[in-house]
Amino acid sequence: MNVSPVKWIKFRILCISLGFVAFLGLILHRSYQLQIAGSTRVDQLTSRQYKATLPISPRRGTIYDRNGKPLAVDIEVSSLAVHPRQITDAEGVVSALSAHLKIPTEKIREKLRSPKKFEWVIRRIARETGEAVASLKLKGVTVVSEYRRFYPNKDLAGNLLGAVGYEAESLGGIEMALDSYLKSDSTQVIAQKDARGRLFTPWENQVRSHDVYLTLDVNLQFIADRYLREGAEKHNAKSGFVIVMNPASGDILAMANYPSLNPNVYWKYSPEKWSNHAILDSYEPGSTFKPVVVASGLDSGKVRPGDSFDCEGGEYKIGKRTIHDHGAYGHLSVSEIIKVSSNIGVTKIAQRTGKNTFFETIRKMGFGTKPGIDLPGEASGSLRPLKQWSDIDLSNIAFGQGIAVSGLQMVQAYAVLANNGIRMKPQLVQRVVGSEGELVHEASPTEMARVMGPETAKRLTKMLEQVVEPDGTGGLAKLDGYAIAGKTGTAQKVDPKTKQYSNNAFVSSFIGYVPAEDPEFVIYVVYDTPKPVYYGGLVAAPVFKKIAEESLAYSGVAPSSSQLAKNE
């Protein structure tokens, strides 16, 4: 059969066309396989080629004081490492590195002889030194950028701030309490790279950490710290602390500790030097607690300002126990009881006030619960449940024994008197700011409770002003030009061996607020076991005066002309 040439041509064209169509179909099928059905796998393969995941050194945000002065900041430093197996000219590397680093050449040689693939030579040196070494382009030597925590004020507020370890881990204090804000939320960044490994797009997962502004004022902190240290060294105290607080807002303006910690070299300090005594220690407050029962009695109406109490000539028996005063007092008014710090006087006030009322006032003032400043180890003190109180407990607690308090609880309580009877929440953090400057968190003054009426607070203030008169126990706290309301405390410590009150170990304190008519500061000074002098009025009161004097001058609080005239 003969096929016509035309039909044969047409047939061939058809076959070739079908062939092309089939080939096109194959291509389309393969495209579908790669780009649609298997897109995830292809994405992963290509990602590996053009995406780079770079580990970065963890960073922390800056801690500032209330005026924006840095207290703790990350600074960029360099760390040097070697890859021993890649080094061809060991002696060349040793001499090049030893010219820039202050480490023995033998130590460098030891690192180069290591069988490991990677060895740190030195960590956290100045960035400029690292750049100088990097510019040498030594084979087998790597310069890595890291961050180191630096505290420009050294040991100022060191115990409060805490420290940061080698791997940016927080080690106590504010650094630990606010770790979730301060620490960056990523330890790697993702970027696109080209065939040569150069990065060509902005990084995803940028390092973000927050900056924290504290309520602290670095200048007030310095004032408190200096005079606390002076007093501790003069009176050979084991330890001590000062808290300065604004009673109207609850802001902690200063929190000084002795001995203090320099977080820049934290490894040189033994654990007891890390303690923030102001919030960690629980102790019996002694006479500084007396205004609490007086406030309770006055506010409940069970005690009137004009009442007087028989102080039994300095000895008063309750059951098998005898309570003593420092002097053989007869009848004293409420104000005089506070002024001379009569134990018998406050015992009788407590008896008239009653356990229930007194206990309620103690609780309202914040004792027995944590003040809520959220620092690690914050103490709640110790307050026995009311149903366990005996008559002697009532009297003991009235003059500050049989109850354990923390420094912050005491400041909080006196701030009630300074703030017209309202208890404010103590605050350390003013605000938290994000990496783009956005406000993440802002604290505001928080009223916790109305503890007493404003009249009661004013009456107590007048009584506490008498303490600072020349014939009061706190006369050495008196400051020309300013009315001060305060109380001394000299509390016996319990001897851990005998479990009895010691006759030569005391907690000496003075707490007060100034100016009494419109308080700017509540200041609490405490020393543990000062020797040989131990009375609060002699050890702590003068320190209070110096701190108050400079703090008021710094804050621009003018002396009262009436007070100046009074003192003349």
Place this chain on the structure above:
Amino acid sequence: MMMRIATYGSKGPQIQIVRNQKAYTKEDFVKTRLLFRILFLVAFMAILSLFYIWSRIQIVQYGYDINALRNRRQQLVEENKGLNVEVATLKSPGRISQIARQKLKMQPPKPEQIKVLK
């Protein structure tokens, strides 16, 4: 020279344009128009594609530039931070107080020496 002539063929009457002794039917013109349109489309697609490729290359180049600027910015931020730390250290209350007391023989003012101006 252009002429218009009428012819009758299997497809019925048709007008033809004779140009330079070559006869063009209406169909020819339609086909030519179509061809031009296709060529135009292809050229347009080609230019679009070239533009797309060019823009992608530009994006990559800008990416390099942005990265370089970002690194430079980061360097400056770190330098600035370092300087701020230096300032904070030099202005630390302890240092200032030491200079004031020891070098300049200054003392804190007494209350009666302070006049507050408001």
